[in-house]
Amino acid sequence: MYYLRTTLQYLLTLLAALAANFFLPRLAPGDPINALLGADVVETMTEEQVAQVARELGIHDALHVQFWNYLTGIFTGDFGMSIKLGMPVWDALIQKLPWTLLLMGFALVISTVLGTVLGVMSAWKRGEIADIATMGGVLFVGSLPPFWLAMMLIILFSTTLGWLPSYGAYKVGTSFPSLNWFQGVGLRLIMPVLALAIVQTTSVLLIARSSMQMALDQDYIMFARAKGVSEGKIFFKHAFRNALLPLYTHTMMGLGALIGGSLIIETVFSYPGLGGLIVQGVNSRDYPLLQGLFVITTISIIAANFVTDLLYPLIDPRTRRAG
Amino acid sequence: MRRSLLRGASAVALALCLAAPSSAHDARLHANPEAGNGSPHTAAGILSTVNNQGPKTADSLTIGIWNTAANITTYTIGNSWNDWVLYLALDKLLEPSPYMSKGRSWLATEVVQVSEDARIWEAEIRQGVKWHDGTDMTAEDVVFTYNLYLNGPANRWTHHVSDVPRIETIELVSPTRVRFTAPRPMPNFDLVTAPELPIMQKKQWEGIEDPRTMTDPVIGTGPYKLVEYKADEFYRFEAHEEFWGGAPTVKELTLVMIKDPQTIFAALKSGEIDGAARALPPEMVAQWKDDPNIEIAQAPTLWGTWMQMNLNDPVFNNRDLRNTLSLAINPEEMVERVMLGRAQSGKHGWPHLDSTWTKPGLEVPFDAEAAKAGFETLGFVDANGDGYRDLPDGTPFDWRIVVSTNQPLYVRAAEVMVEQFDAVGIKTHVEAVDAATFNSLTTDGNYEFSISEITPHGLADQDQYMQFYSSPQMKTLLDSEPERLALYNEWWEADSRETRQDAHFKLQEYELKYPSRFMLWYPDGLFAYNWKAYDNYASSFGYGIFHKYSFLPEAGRIGTSDSIDQLIAE
Numbered sequence: 001m002y003y004l005r006t007t008l009q010y011l012l013t014l015l016a017a018l019a020a021n022f023f024l025p026r027l028a029p030g031d032p033i034n035a036l037l038g039a040d041v042v043e044t045m046t047e048e049q050v051a052q053v054a055r056e057l058g059i060h061d062a063l064h065v066q067f068w069n070y071l072t073g074i075f076t077g078d079f080g081m082s083i084k085l086g087m088p089v090w091d092a093l094i095q096k097l098p099w100t101l102l103l104m105g106f107a108l109v110i111s112t113v114l115g116t117v118l119g120v121m122s123a124w125k126r127g128e129i130a131d132i133a134t135m136g137g138v139l140f141v142g143s144l145p146p147f148w149l150a151m152m153l154i155i156l157f158s159t160t161l162g163w164l165p166s167y168g169a170y171k172v173g174t175s176f177p178s179l180n181w182f183q184g185v186g187l188r189l190i191m192p193v194l195a196l197a198i199v200q201t202t203s204v205l206l207i208a209r210s211s212m213q214m215a216l217d218q219d220y221i222m223f224a225r226a227k228g229v230s231e232g233k234i235f236f237k238h239a240f241r242n243a244l245l246p247l248y249t250h251t252m253m254g255l256g257a258l259i260g261g262s263l264i265i266e267t268v269f270s271y272p273g274l275g276g277l278i279v280q281g282v283n284s285r286d287y288p289l290l291q292g293l294f295v296i297t298t299i300s301i302i303a304a305n306f307v308t309d310l311l312y313p314l315i316d317p318r319t320r321r322a323g
Numbered sequence: 324m325r326r327s328l329l330r331g332a333s334a335v336a337l338a339l340c341l342a343a344p345s346s347a348h349d350a351r352l353h354a355n356p357e358a359g360n361g362s363p364h365t366a367a368g369i370l371s372t373v374n375n376q377g378p379k380t381a382d383s384l385t386i387g388i389w390n391t392a393a394n395i396t397t398y399t400i401g402n403s404w405n406d407w408v409l410y411l412a413l414d415k416l417l418e419p420s421p422y423m424s425k426g427r428s429w430l431a432t433e434v435v436q437v438s439e440d441a442r443i444w445e446a447e448i449r450q451g452v453k454w455h456d457g458t459d460m461t462a463e464d465v466v467f468t469y470n471l472y473l474n475g476p477a478n479r480w481t482h483h484v485s486d487v488p489r490i491e492t493i494e495l496v497s498p499t500r501v502r503f504t505a506p507r508p509m510p511n512f513d514l515v516t517a518p519e520l521p522i523m524q525k526k527q528w529e530g531i532e533d534p535r536t537m538t539d540p541v542i543g544t545g546p547y548k549l550v551e552y553k554a555d556e557f558y559r560f561e562a563h564e565e566f567w568g569g570a571p572t573v574k575e576l577t578l579v580m581i582k583d584p585q586t587i588f589a590a591l592k593s594g595e596i597d598g599a600a601r602a603l604p605p606e607m608v609a610q611w612k613d614d615p616n617i618e619i620a621q622a623p624t625l626w627g628t629w630m631q632m633n634l635n636d637p638v639f640n641n642r643d644l645r646n647t648l649s650l651a652i653n654p655e656e657m658v659e660r661v662m663l664g665r666a667q668s669g670k671h672g673w674p675h676l677d678s679t680w681t682k683p684g685l686e687v688p689f690d691a692e693a694a695k696a697g698f699e700t701l702g703f704v705d706a707n708g709d710g711y712r713d714l715p716d717g718t719p720f721d722w723r724i725v726v727s728t729n730q731p732l733y734v735r736a737a738e739v740m741v742e743q744f745d746a747v748g749i750k751t752h753v754e755a756v757d758a759a760t761f762n763s764l765t766t767d768g769n770y771e772f773s774i775s776e777i778t779p780h781g782l783a784d785q786d787q788y789m790q791f792y793s794s795p796q797m798k799t800l801l802d803s804e805p806e807r808l809a810l811y812n813e814w815w816e817a818d819s820r821e822t823r824q825d826a827h828f829k830l831q832e833y834e835l836k837y838p839s840r841f842m843l844w845y846p847d848g849l850f851a852y853n854w855k856a857y858d859n860y861a862s863s864f865g866y867g868i869f870h871k872y873s874f875l876p877e878a879g880r881i882g883t884s885d886s887i888d889q890l891i892a893e
Contacts, residue, residue: 030759034766038402038778041479042766043794044486044787049477056476056535084391085554086399087538095553151585158593166590167581172385172557270581272556280391280555283729285759 003310010306017302021294022070025287032057032083035284057083059287070291079295080288084280089292092277097296099169100261100273102185106193107262108254111200116247118201119208120240123216134205142202150195150268157191164191167270192269196262200254207250211243218242245316249308256304260297367862370619370849372612377858383575384857386598386869387587391555391580397478397521398535399554403778406479407600407870408578411560412455412543413521416446416465417513419872422625422783422865424679426518430460430544434513437502441510441818444503445496446517453565454524455548465501467525469493476534479780483516487790490516508818515786546571546871546879556580568879572859576874591617591851598852598860600869602626605665608849617851622862624848625675625779628733630724630740631840634796635768638714640803642837647697649838651747652740653689657843661736665849669842672835676845677864678783682828685835687842694747703749711750722751722771727761733774736843740774768796774843779865785827789814800839807833 033053034042042050054060058080061069073079079089118134125131141149158166164187165171171184215221216239224234261275270276274293281289392408393399400409417426417434426434431446452460470493472484484490488509496502503512524542531537540549546568547560560576579596581587588607591599594616603611603619611617630652632639639645654669667676670687674680698704702715713719722744724737737753744751751772756764765773781787791797792811801808810830817823848867852860860868861880872880 028760029756029767030763034762035759036399037477037479041482041780043796044482044790044792045477046486046793047795053477056533081536083535084393084399086394086396086536087554151589154586154589158595159589162593165595166593167387167586167595168556168579172559172577172579268583268586270579270583270586272553276582277555283758 006306006309010302014298014302017298018071018074018295019067021291021298022067025282025285025290026063028285030285032059032285032287035286036083074295079292082281082286082289082292084284084286084289089288092289093274093292093296096261096272096274096277097259099271100266100275101258102169103189103192103196103266103271103273104258104261106189107196107200108251108258110193110197111204112247112251112254114197115201115204116208119205119210120212120235120243122205123209123212123243124235124239126213126216135209138202138205141198144199146195146199146262146264147268149198150191150265153191153195154268164188166191169272188269188271192262192265192271195268196265204247204250207246208243211246212239215239215242248315252304252308253301256301257297259300367622368620370608370612370621371614371617375618375854375858377618377854377856379572379857379859381573381597381857383577384573384597385577385579385595386600387581387590387596388578388600389580389582389584389587392558392578393554394538395541395549395552395558396534396537397480397523398476398537400479402479403780403865406780407866408558409521409541410545411547411576411871411874412541412545412549413523414452414544415519415521416448416517418518419863419870420779420865421515421519421786422678422779423518424514426513429518430465430522431517434517436510436512439818441508441512442505444509444512446501446503448499448501449567450499452544452567453563454526454544455542455563456524457565458524458526460522460524460544462495462497462499462501464525465522466493466495467529468520468523469501469503471523471528471534472520480520482790482793483519483786486793487786488512488516507815508823510818510820510823511785514820515784519784546875547576569876571871571874572876573857573874588851591853594853596853597856598869599850602846602867603849603851605663605847605849607851608665611851616853616855618854618858620850620852620860620862620868622848622850622860622867623677623864624846624867625678625783625865626848627669627673627675627777627782627845628736628774628843629669629673629777629840630736630772630774630843631765632772633768633770634799634839636771639771640799641701642804643697644701644703645839646837647694647701648749649687649841650690650694650697651743651749652687652841652843653691653743654687654841654843655689656743657736657739660739661732662844662846665847666844667847669844672831672838672842673782673840674785674788674831675779675782679864680783680785680788680824680827682831685831687835687838691747698747698749705748710748712748720750722749723754724751724772724774725754725756725761725764725770726774727758728755729758730776733776737774740772783865785823788827797839804837807837 033050037053051060077090081087082089082092085092118138122131122134154166157164169185169188170181174181174184221234221238224238259274261273261278263275263279265271266273266275267279277289278293281293388405388408390402390404392405395409395412397409400406414430416429416431418429430449430452432449434444434446437443437445446465448462448465454460469484469490472481473490473493488505488507490503490505492504494502509516522544527542528534540552546563546566548563550559550561552558557580558578562571562574564570581590584601587599587601590596608619611619634640658664658666658668670689672685672687698712703712705711706713706717707719709719711719724740726733726737728734734753734755741751741753764770792801801811810826810833814823814826814830817826850868860873862868863870863872
C-alpha cells in the first residue's frame with residue numbers, strides 16, 4: 001500500500017510539473033522571434049512577416065495544440081527542434097548531458113565526502129577550537145558568491161599561474177579517446193568542480209554537523225558511554241549511523257539535481273553542460289529547448305525523490321513502521 | 324610558490340580595482356582613410372604603448388567569441404555580433420559591406436545599372452570561383468540565393484530584397500549574367516544590396532524544406548571552409564585552398580565560445596586564445612596598455628547606443644516634445660561618465676557619426692534652459708508642486724527607462740539619464756530586466772524609454788535606415804508628420820544616388836530636429852589580441868578587426884583599411 005500510494009503521488013506530481021514546464025516559459029514576457037532575428041530587425045518587419053516566422057517556428061498554433069504536441073512528443077521521444085540552435089532538442093540534450101553529469105557528479109562526491117567528514121568531526125569536537133575554526137572557515141567560503149569564487153580561481157590558476165585552462169570541457173581539436181583528450185578533460189574539470197564543491201560542501205557540512213549533534217545528544221549515547229563502550233564504537237556504530245538519514249536524503253536530492261547542471265559555474269567556465277543551455281534557452285525564449293530541459297530535469301528530480309522514498313523503509317525501519 | 328601566490332594576489336587586486344578614467348584618444352592614432360565623408364572622428368590604430376611587429380601569417384589561431392553563431396547559416400544567425408563568422412565562409416557579390424559607399428568586385432566582376440530609372444541592374448558573375456566542395460559557383464547560384472531571400476523564410480538579410488528595396492524578378496540574362504528588376508528605383512543596389520547578401524549554394528539549399536533546421540556545415544565560396552562545429556561550443560575552419568582571392572594568411576581558424584566577459588579576457592591574458600572577438604571594456608585599456616603579449620587595437624565598428632522612446636504612446640507622437648527632450652540630453656556627459664572617454668558623443672544623431680551615409684556637421688544642441696522653456700511652452704509644468712513636471716492635463720508621470728540587465732553600461736547610462744531629465748524637471752526611473760523581457764517590452768511598445776545597442780546594420784546602412792519606417796512605431800510618425808512623410812517619399816522616388824543621398828540628408832536633418840530616438844554614444848571599438856601569434860589584422864568599417872579581410876592576402880584587403888600596423892607607419 002505504501003508503494004502504491006507513493007507511486008500515484010509521484011505520477012500526479014509529474015503531470016503537474018510537465019504542465020508547468022510548458023506554461024511557465026510562455027507566461028514570461030518575450031518571444032523567440034526577437035531572439036532569433038534580433039529586436040531591431042523584428043521592429044522593422046510587417047505583421048505578416050512576423051506571423052510567417054511564427055508559423056515556421058511552430059509557435060503560431062493555438063496554445064492547446066502546442067500543448068498536445070508537447071505531451072505527445074514527450075511520450076514519443078520527440079522534443080521538437082530548438083529554435084535558436086536549429087537542431088533537434090534531443091540531440092542538444094544528449095550532447096550536453098554527459099558533461100553536466102561529469103561536472104556535477106564529481107562535485108557531488110567531493111562535497112558529500114568532504115562535508116560529511118568535516119561535519120561529523122566538527123560535531124564530535126563541538127565547542128573546541130577545531131569546531132569553531134571549521135565552522136568559521138566553511139561559513140566564510142560558503143558565503144562567497146559562486147561567480148566571484150569562480151573568477152578568483154580563473155585569475156589565480158589560469159591568468160597568473162598558467163596551470164589550468166579557463167574555459168570549455170575539452171581541448172578543441174583533440175579527439176576522443178586520445179590521451180590528449182582525457183588530459184584536456186581532466187584539466188578543465190578541476191576549477192569548475194572545485195568551485196562547485198566549495199559551495200556545496202557548506203550545506204553538507206551543516207547538515208552532517210547538525211544531525212551528528214542530534215545523535216550525540218541522544219540518551220543511548222550516554223547509555224553507551226556509561227556501559228564503557230569505546231569512543232570509536234560510539235562514533236561509528238551509534239552516532240554516525242543514526243546521523244546518516246538526513247545526509248542520505250540530501251545526497252539523493254543532489255543526485256536528482258545533477259541533471260539541471262549549474263547555471264552560474266557552467267556559464268563562467270563556458271562549460272558545455274545543461275546549465276549553460278538553460279541560460280541560453282531562457283535568454284532566447286527557446287520554448288522547445290526549455291521544455292526538453294525542464295522535462296528531463298523534472299523527471300530526474302522526481303525519480304530521485306521516488307527512489308529515496310522507496311528506500312527509506314530499508315534504511316530506517318522506523319519509517320516502515322510509521323507507514 | 325610564494326612568489327606565484329603574490330603575483331596571484333596582485334592580479335586579484337588589479338582585477339578588483341577600477342582603472343582611472345582614460346584621457347582622450349591616443350595621439351598616435353590616425354584617421355581612417357576609408358571614412359567616406361572624410362570624417363576624422365573614428366580612428367584606427369594601436370593603443371598599446373609599444374606597437375609590436377609580430378608574424379603576418381600563422382598556421383592556426385584560436386579566437387574567442389561570446390555569442391553563438393548557431394549553425395552558421397543566414398537562418399540561425401540573427402544579429403550583427405557574429406555575421407562576420409558567416410562571412411568567413413560565404414561571399415557576397417560585392418564586398419566588404421554596405422557601410423562604405425563603395426563596393427569592390429567580389430563574386431561579381433561588375434554590378435551595373437541598366438535602366439536610367441535605376442530599377443534594373445545586372446551583375447556579371449566571376450568565373451572560376453569554387454565552392455568548398457570543389458564545384459563551380461555559377462550565376463544560377465546567385466539567382467537561387469536572391470530568390471530565396473525574396474520568397475523564402477524571413478531572416479536578418481531578407482528585407483534587403485523583399486522590402487527595401489523590393490526586387491520583383493531575378494533572372495539569368497546569359498550564363499554568367501544576372502538581372503535584377505524592381506518596381507521602384509534602387510540606385511544604391513551596388514552600394515547596399517550587393518555588398519550585403521551572402522551567396523548560398525543552390526545544390527546545398529534547394530532541397531531543404533525548412534532552412535532553419537539545416538545543420539550540415541555550410542558550403543560557401545569564402546576563404547574559410549567550415550570543417551567541424553558544435554553550436555555553442557566551437558567552430559573549426561580551414562583555409563579554402565581554392566579561394567579565388569589567394570590563400571588566406573592563417574591556415575586554420577578555431578572559434579571557441581566563451582560567454583562570460585571576464586573569462587574571455589582571462590583566456591586571452593593566459594594565452595589560451597589568440598584574440599577576443601568582443602569589445603574590450605574601456606577600463607581595460609589602461610590595465611593592458613603595457614602588457615608585453617597583448618596588443619590593443621582601436622577599429623571603427625560603427626556600433627552605437629541609443630535611447631528609444633515609445634512612439635505608440637500618444638505623448639511622444641508630438642515632435643515638439645521630442646525636440647525639447649533632445650535638448651535636455653547631454654551625450655558628452657555619457658561619454659565621460661559611462662564610457663570613460665572611449666567613445667564619440669551621440670550628439671551627431673542617427674545614423675552613425677562615421678557612416679558614409681551621414682550628412683557631416685549635424686549636431687543636436689544640449690541646452691537645458693531651452694529644454695525647460697520648451698516644456699513650459701508645451702504645458703509640461705509642475706501642477707501639484709512635487710518638484711516635477713506633470714502632463715499638460717495635470718497628470719503626474721514617472722517615465723520608465725528600460726534596460727537589459729546583461730548590459731551593465733546601459734544600466735549606468737540609464738542612471739545618468741535619470742539625472743539629466745531630473746535637472747529639467749522630468750521624473751524618470753530605471754527598470755532593469757532580463758534580455759528577453761527587454762526585447763519583448765520594446766517590441767510590444769510596453770515602455771516609455773529604452774536604452775540599447777544598435778549595430779552597423781541599423782546604424783550605418785541607408786536602406787536599413789528607411790526599413791525602420793516599416794515598423795508600426797515609425798509609421799505613426801509618417802502618418803502624423805506630413806513633412807517627414809514628404810521626405811520619406813522623396814527618398815523612395817529618387818532615381819539617382821545623388822538625389823537619394825540628398826533626400827536622405829534632408830531626412831537626417833529633420834530626424835535630428837524631431838528625433839524618433841536619441842543617440843547617446845558611438846563606442847570606439849576596442850579589441851585585444853596576442854600579437855606574438857598573429858599581427859596582421861586589418862580594420863574594416865562595421866566589423867572592427869575580426870573579419871575575413873584580416874586573414875586575406877593584401878590584394879584581398881582592398882576595400883578595408885590597410886593593416887593596422889601600416890596605418891601607424893603612415
